[in-house]
Amino acid sequence: MAHQSFNMTLKQLAKELNLSFSTVSKALRDSHEISIETKNRVLAKAKALNYQVNPLASSLRKQKSKTIAVVIPEVVNDFFGPVINGIESIAQEKEYHVLIYLTHEDMQKEVAITKLLQNGRVDGIMMSLSEQTSITTHLEALQEKGIPLVFFDRIAEQMDAPKVTTDDYNCGIKATEHLLENGCKSIAFLTIAPNLSISNKRMNGYLDALKRHNIEPDERLILSCTGDDAKNNELIRQLLGNPNRPDGVFASVEKLAxxxxxxCAELNLNIPEDLKVICFSNMQTAAFLNPSLSTITQPAFEMGREAAAILFDLVEKKGKQPRVEKMVLNSVLVERNSSKATWEAPKNIKPQS
Amino acid sequence: MAHQSFNMTLKQLAKELNLSFSTVSKALRDSHEISIETKNRVLAKAKALNYQVNPLASSLRKQKSKTIAVVIPEVVNDFFGPVINGIESIAQEKEYHVLIYLTHEDMQKEVAITKLLQNGRVDGIMMSLSEQTSITTHLEALQEKGIPLVFFDRIAEQMDAPKVTTDDYNCGIKATEHLLENGCKSIAFLTIAPNLSISNKRMNGYLDALKRHNIEPDERLILSCTGDDAKNNELIRQLLGNPNRPDGVFASVEKLAxxxxxxCAELNLNIPEDLKVICFSNMQTAAFLNPSLSTITQPAFEMGREAAAILFDLVEKKGKQPRVEKMVLNSVLVERNSSKATWEAPKNIKPQS
DNA sequence: AGAAGCTCCTACAACGTTGTCGCAAATAAA
DNA sequence: TTTATTTGCGACAACGTTGTAGGAGCTTCT
Known part of the structure; x- marks a missing residue:
């Protein structure tokens, strides 16, 4: 049997019905110009022959693709997964399609991807920048073509586009103060991608919290990590192996925590007795780590939903002002054992082993 | 300034160059019919005016969308993230685009999604079934339209399509025997979605391992869980709260572990002393759980890559036989503390506390 | 009865490409 | 010089839709 039965088209359907194909087209879209009997005939036949409109032709004609692109660095952590989930949930409601592109934190790829999105493939774009991205001409090119663009989390600060973020600066403060309140005297800040807006804001929160508590920031306690895990480990090893090591670590991303x-396992340092740890993370199992990890958790799903909602708003009344220029959602600090004050510590006090 | 500068088309480009648009089209695609000088002129102008071909028009004409769809249940765990990563990495190499659809474990949604993919939107489809999916007529409809379809992980056993899986049966055996070897006498099996092929195979592995060790399977030790976490917890609570509770748990999915x-925390049961646990999981932090979690880890990224490679193979020489009918990758069992034999336990032997 | 207005349908020109065909002009072969 | 052949370009017809314009047949109003 023919495994390759061909796609039904409007014309073929029309021929089967002895109608002009414009009549059939209108009947399918429930136009008032067509009699009810004809509509029913057409609908029945379309169902019988399993006719589906060709989205390519339809999009070309209507100059709308009903598709958006999501451009993100990775999908391998617990943040972008839920974000995609949020985006997709709205897209499904609005009957849009979602293209996904990963930059792998590589700006060249980001640029290449934006090129692909320039000519009608998508009606709008959602982006979270790669950690390398410093210039934004490729993004401005998209705007010049009139393609709505919404940033989330890793935004391009200087660009005129809606942005959905979390309260990174505040959380930077809160996390730092949380460690201070639990007895830390010397807090290290581990970060990646210093040119990323989120990194900056989190660090500024950290610095301002220290300032507020009259603590002089120490450059040696600020670790600028990279994508190279081995190197990062070496940096952290140096930091924690040092005799006058910090007694607290605030990691701006999960993997550094x-x-x-x-x-710490390697160096036989005890968390939280020797070192308190807190980090930005959406890990679902943070509570089950040993010790359970204190986190600042971002509302990832909601971010996806909100950003997508703004984008669809923009797509649907193109040219109008966006509904929101900047939306800031609140992350929550979840205290767990990794940052617990030591005086309310384990069952029996170990002397000096 | 006009924020909405219009898209450059072939015709406009041709007008600028005083050439016919077919000439320009050919020049851009480096046709031998066009002189080198003309090509250079065209290329230069195209670059200057930032011309990009309209993929909708091009796809319509060529009857190829250069796009594939990935239809999966969720993205919120550590399995589908890496899978997407693998798929996307090949897609990027081959210059394909990736549409993503989530079924949210809902067969109705799965059916609706397949409808959308019927008419030229995509050149091929990769699927992992929803846990509800029992019938496959919607998938056969896709095949009848001649759209290549590749299954991965949660496959439709009975369908004639390439399938990429892991050695679930074997791992079911290995995990069960691992628990037996570490001293378990009574092992519970926690599963979801019994009509899913993976659940079945994992369970069969479990059952056959018991049989091999002359242990009579006990129906009360096989928990068929659902999407409702509260209910699942209740089931597990009953299982473990019972005086003659099992001393081992083999969970077929991460969340049940x-x-x-x-x-266990709730009931004050100690893992692994009171209960040994192992599960299928791709969690990156399994080693840092308390206690560290023994897992069977699937090669998710590779699965994505392999399945995508097979799909592209199929797409590119449509109608031919697929390169592989069934591909089975090996998962690895990673022993950690949650399943450790109790006799080779902590540093100093605690008597009977 | 004639004008005006419905109702229901068809014809046709887009949308932006690509590929086939045809045809000049230039070159090569006879 | 005549006859093939090649080189370079343009005309044109698709691909499968949608929306506008038009028109035949009927009813309704003056």
Whole structure:
């Protein structure tokens, strides 16, 4: 049997019905110009022959693709997964399609991807920048073509486009003060991608919290990590192996906290007795880590939903002002054992082993 | 300034160059019919005016969309993230685009999605079934339209399409025997979605391992869980709260192991002393859980890559036989503390506390 | 009865490409 | 010089839709 039965088209359907194909087209879209009997005939036949409109032709004609692109660095952590989920949930409601592109934190790829999105493939774009992205001409090119663009999380600060973020600066303060309140005297800040807006804001929160408590920031306590995990581990090892090591670590991304856990195991440092740890993370199992990890958790799903909602708003009344220029959602600080004050510590006090 | 500068088309470009648009089209695609000088002129102008071909028009004409769809249940766990990563990495190499659709484990949505993919939107489809999916007529409809379809992980056993899986049956055996070897006498099996092929195979592995060790399977030790976490917790609580509770738990999915951890904390059961736990999981932090979690880890990224490679193969020489009918990748069992034999336990032997 | 207005349908020109065909002009072969 | 052949370009017809314009047949109003 023919495994390759061909696609039904409007014309073929029309021929089957002895109608002009414009009549059939209108009947399918429930136009008032067509009699009810004809509509029913057409609908029945379309169903019988399993006719589906060709989205390419339709999009070309209507100059609308009903498709958006999501451009993100990765999908391998617990943040972008829920974000995609949020985006997709709205897209499905609005009957849009979602293209996904990963930059792998590589600006060249980001640029290449934006080129692909320039000519009608999508009606709008959602972006979270790669950690390398410094210039934004490729993004401005998209705007010049009139394609709505919404940033989330890793935004391009200087661009005139809606942005959905979390309260990174505040959380930077809160996390730092949380460690201070629990007895830390010397807090290290681990970060990646210093040119990313989120990194900056989190660090500024950290610095301002220290200032507020009259603590002089120490450059040696600020670790600028990279995509190279081995190198990061080495940096952390140096930091924590040092005799006058910090007694607290505030990691701006999850993986650096995990590295910290690993290095502590290696160096026989006890969390939280010797070192308190807190980090930005959406890990679902933070509560089950050993010790359970205190986190600042971003509302990832909601970010996806909100950003997508703004984008669809923009797409649907193109040219109008966006509904929101900047939306800031609140993350929550979840205290767990990794940052617990030591005086309310384990069952029996170990002397000096 | 006009924020909405219009898209450059072939015709406009041709007018600028005083050439016919077919000439320009050919020049851009480096046709031998066009002189080198003309090509250079065209290329230069195209670059200057930032011309990009309209993919909708091009796809319509060529009857190829250069796009594939990935239809999966969720993205919120550590399995589908890496899978997407693998798929996308090949797609990027081959210059394909990736549409993503989530079924949210809902068969109705799966059916609706397949409808959308019927008419030229995509050149091929990759699927992992929803846990509800029992019938496959919607998938056969796709095949009848001649759209290549590749399954991965949660496959439709009975369908004639390439399938990429892991060695679920074997791992079911290995995990069960691992628990037996570490001293378990009574092992519970926690599963979801019994009509899913993976659940079945994992369970069969479990059952056959018991048989091999002359242990009579006990129906009360096989928990068929659902999407409702509260209910699942209740089931697990009953199982573990019972005086003659099992001394081992083999969870076929990660979340059931996490629930088990939570319930053990609640019931003051010690893992692994009172209960040994192992599960299928791609969690990156399994080693840092308390206790560290023994897992069977699937090669998710590779699965994505392999499945995508097979799909592209199929797409590019449509109608031919697929390169592979069935591909089975090996998962690895990673022993950690949650399943450690109790006799080779902590540093100093605690008597009977 | 004639004008005006409905109702229901068809014809046709887009949308932006690509590929086939045809045809000049230039070159090569006879 | 005549006859093939090649080189370079343009005309044109698709691809499968949608929306506008038009028109035949009927009813309704003056």
């Amino acid at each position: 995990i590295s910290t856990y690993a290095i | 996490i629930s088990t951890y939570a319930i």
